[in-house]
Structures are given as structure tokens and as C-alpha cells.
Amino acid sequence: MTSGTSQLPSAGRPVLQRWLTDAPDTHPVRVLEAKTETNPAVPMGLDALEMMAAALDDTAADNPRWSRKIAEFGQLTSMGQLLEMRAEFALALALTDAGIGYELGNTKIVNPDLLLLTGSGAICAGVEVTARAPQNINELVERVEAVSGGRFDVDLAFDGYPSRLQPEIADKAAAAVRAQVDALGAGSPAMAEVIQVEDPKNGGPLEITVQVCPGNGAVGWEVTAGVLDGPLGAAEYAAFEAGRGTQKAAQGRSLDGAPVLLAVDVSRYGAAWMRPGTVWAQRLAAAEQFTPDYPFAGIAAMRQSLEQPGLLDIGVGLSPHLPAADRQVLEDLCAALDWPCA
Known part of the structure; x- marks a missing residue:
């Protein structure tokens, strides 16, 4: 899409x-x-x-x-x-x-990023936009990108899903990339390096395999564990948590009763890209995190690609506690946009 x-x-x-x-x-x-x-x-x-x-x-x-x-x-x-x-x-x-x-x-004032208007110009709904990735994963990727200098590809393979990466892990990954870049520059093979991660927030020890190879400067990361329930469950949890902060919650409740969607870009959230928008919509709508006091009327899990303009995919899950009128407004909106909605 x-x-x-x-x-x-x-x-x-x-x-x-x-x-x-x-x-x-x-x-x-x-x-x-x-x-x-x-x-x-x-x-x-x-x-x-x-x-x-x-x-x-x-x-x-x-x-x-x-x-x-x-x-x-x-x-x-x-x-x-x-x-x-x-x-x-x-x-x-x-x-x-x-x-x-x-x-x-x-x-x-406190309000969402986008205010949707009726034909008469009245505000009928809002969309607040944010992005989520595991804590410090963006910093790790950006450190690695800086070290590789756009001359080589870097693959980061996690044997389990990371919830947090401390700064020293980024230091070790950057050093591993630098050593392999130097080896390739000297005409020698680049030997993959395994970094041990010990952090109780990850629920157990993890290993990161860092491999540099000839390419065009792409940096990718993946979780190699065969079971994706954990990674995808973490992405769902992160999407809901994005709306719980004091500022975000105030934005979700700011339109005097008009429903506000929280659009969460999960493009960089590990295995989140493997779930199509139609499935995201169903899973979000059925999630226990949609409590009666959740500040947003629905959550849109979206993805984008740097190589394409616009949206790559999106799915909208609506709160089961919505008033019928608000649900109709958002269902009509998704139908007009051709967005999967549940």
C-alpha cells in the first residue's frame, strides 16, 4: 500500500x-x-x-x-x-x-499532529504520529552506520529479541565494525564477531553477531530466533506504550470528544515488518491493552520505506470501548483511505 x-x-x-x-x-x-x-x-x-x-x-x-x-x-x-x-x-x-x-x-496548544476536517471545516478526528524501536536500537544502528561510512553492508543478528541495549553494547558493535572495515580495506576477509549482552531487561542473555561485507552501506538487524511471538508481542506492547506517556495521553484526549488515532511507525521494530496491516489491525483491536481508560480511540501500526514515497503498509485497530458514533467516524475514515480496520 x-x-x-x-x-x-x-x-x-x-x-x-x-x-x-x-x-x-x-x-x-x-x-x-x-x-x-x-x-x-x-x-x-x-x-x-x-x-x-x-x-x-x-x-x-x-x-x-x-x-x-x-x-x-x-x-x-x-x-x-x-x-x-x-x-x-x-x-x-x-x-x-x-x-x-x-x-x-x-x-x-495540546492537540494531535493532524486534525481531520468535515466538509464544513469542523474537526471530526485527529491523528497523532510517533515511531517506536527497541530502546537504544536506533542509536546502535546510527553508530554502526557512521563507522561503516557507507562503504560496506553491516548485518546485526540477535539470537533473541532485545528490549534494551546499553551504550557499551553500541561501543562494542562499533569497534567490531571498525575492525572488519579495516580488514576489508586491507584486502583481508572480515571475520564475524559475537557480542555477549547481559541485561535483565532482556529476560536473559543475548548474542549479537556482527558481520561486515562488501555492499552499498546498508545496515540491517534481525532476530534469528525461530519463534516470533515474543518479538511481535513486544512490538504490540511498544505501540500501546507509545500512547501512555503524559504528553501523548493528553493529545489523545484533546479534541473535546472527537476520536484520535495513534499512528505508530514500526518500520524499525525488528520483526514487525513481517505482519501485514490486515493482521496488525486484528491483533491491535483484540489486545488487552485497550482498556476503557486508554487515551486513544485506536492505534494504526504503519510502515514506510526510505526508497518509496508515502506509506508502505498500515493496519488500524479500534478500541472495543468506543462509542458507536466515534467508531463509525473512524471506520468511515479507514474505508476512504483503504486502510485495513478492525
Whole structure:
């Protein structure tokens, strides 16, 4: 499932360049741009982002909330922040493609990221967007990406599902990658290294096998354990926990009774990509975490790909405690968007 424009913009990615006028070289998009000569996948990802930005730029003309969002985009400092904002862009494009009116939330008050509007301009629902990954996994991936320098592929294989990775584990993984990169650079084979992880939050000891090989700078991680109930259950738990923080909960309850969806990008949450949106919708809707006092009317588990504009897949689970009118609003919304809903 994808959404967004389909025509490649003109050379030079002019919208991104304008959005990044004052951005430093450490901005995540600038970091990607520096890899375009060594990693052929990077230009495709930047082109996809330009397509999204160009479509949104038309919408943003003379809109002060969008002007602030574009300024915020230019101030991002990490790939994790970029992916979260990109998820918000993907949802905005999906609404536009489906002809659903919306406006960005007002950053001066507590409200969701996206406010959905009726034909008369009244707010009928909201969408709050966030992203989730195991604690510190993004930091680990970004450390490894920095060390590999976009010249080699890195595979991180966990023999069990990690709930937390302490900073020293990232240090060890970075050192293992550096040693293998040096070996490959000298014409020698890169020998995989196994890192032992002892942390009670993981429910037992884990091993991470770090392997560097010739490639285009991709960094991937996977859980090699054959049973996925644990990893997928952890992803479900993380999706619900994303809505329990004080700020997020306030956003979920902020529209004077209008229902608010929590859209959680699980693209980087291990095995979450293996579950299609139709199954995510069913599992979320049936989850025990949907208690009567849960602050959001439903949860959308979504995925995106850096190489494609818009959404890759999504599934929406609605709270079983919703009033009939709110459920109808969200079911109609999902039908208009062609999103699986349960």
C-alpha cells in the first residue's frame, strides 16, 4: 500500500534544498546527500523524499503551521527524528490522496499532529504520529552506520529479541565494525564477531553477531530466533506504550470528544515488518491493552520505506470501548483511505 505522487521531480531536488537552506552538514538529509556517490540506494531515497516534500510544499503555501513544520524539518538532528517526521508526511499525503480535508495541529496548544476536517471545516478526528524501536536500537544502528561510512553492508543478528541495549553494547558493535572495515580495506576477509549482552531487561542473555561485507552501506538487524511471538508481542506492547506517556495521553484526549488515532511507525521494530496491516489491525483491536481508560480511540501500526514515497503498509485497530458514533467516524475514515480496520 503506497500513497503519494508518482512523477519524479526535476533534477537537484529543489524543494529539499529550499527546506534545508540553513541546515548544517550534520542534518540527517545532508548526511545522506554526502553518501550519494558511494551508495546507489541513497539517491533513490532522497528522490522519494523530494517527491513527498514537493507535494506537501504545494499544500504548505501561505500556511503558517506548515511554515513552522518546514522550519522544524530543517532543524532535525538524527535519522530517528527524520523517520518520525517522514511518517507524519506520509500520513498527510495519504489524506490528500483520499480527498480528506485536514490541517496540522496547533503547536501552541495540546492537540494531535493532524486534525481531520468535515466538509464544513469542523474537526471530526485527529491523528497523532510517533515511531517506536527497541530502546537504544536506533542509536546502535546510527553508530554502526557512521563507522561503516557507507562503504560496506553491516548485518546485526540477535539470537533473541532485545528490549534494551546499553551504550557499551553500541561501543562494542562499533569497534567490531571498525575492525572488519579495516580488514576489508586491507584486502583481508572480515571475520564475524559475537557480542555477549547481559541485561535483565532482556529476560536473559543475548548474542549479537556482527558481520561486515562488501555492499552499498546498508545496515540491517534481525532476530534469528525461530519463534516470533515474543518479538511481535513486544512490538504490540511498544505501540500501546507509545500512547501512555503524559504528553501523548493528553493529545489523545484533546479534541473535546472527537476520536484520535495513534499512528505508530514500526518500520524499525525488528520483526514487525513481517505482519501485514490486515493482521496488525486484528491483533491491535483484540489486545488487552485497550482498556476503557486508554487515551486513544485506536492505534494504526504503519510502515514506510526510505526508497518509496508515502506509506508502505498500515493496519488500524479500534478500541472495543468506543462509542458507536466515534467508531463509525473512524471506520468511515479507514474505508476512504483503504486502510485495513478492525
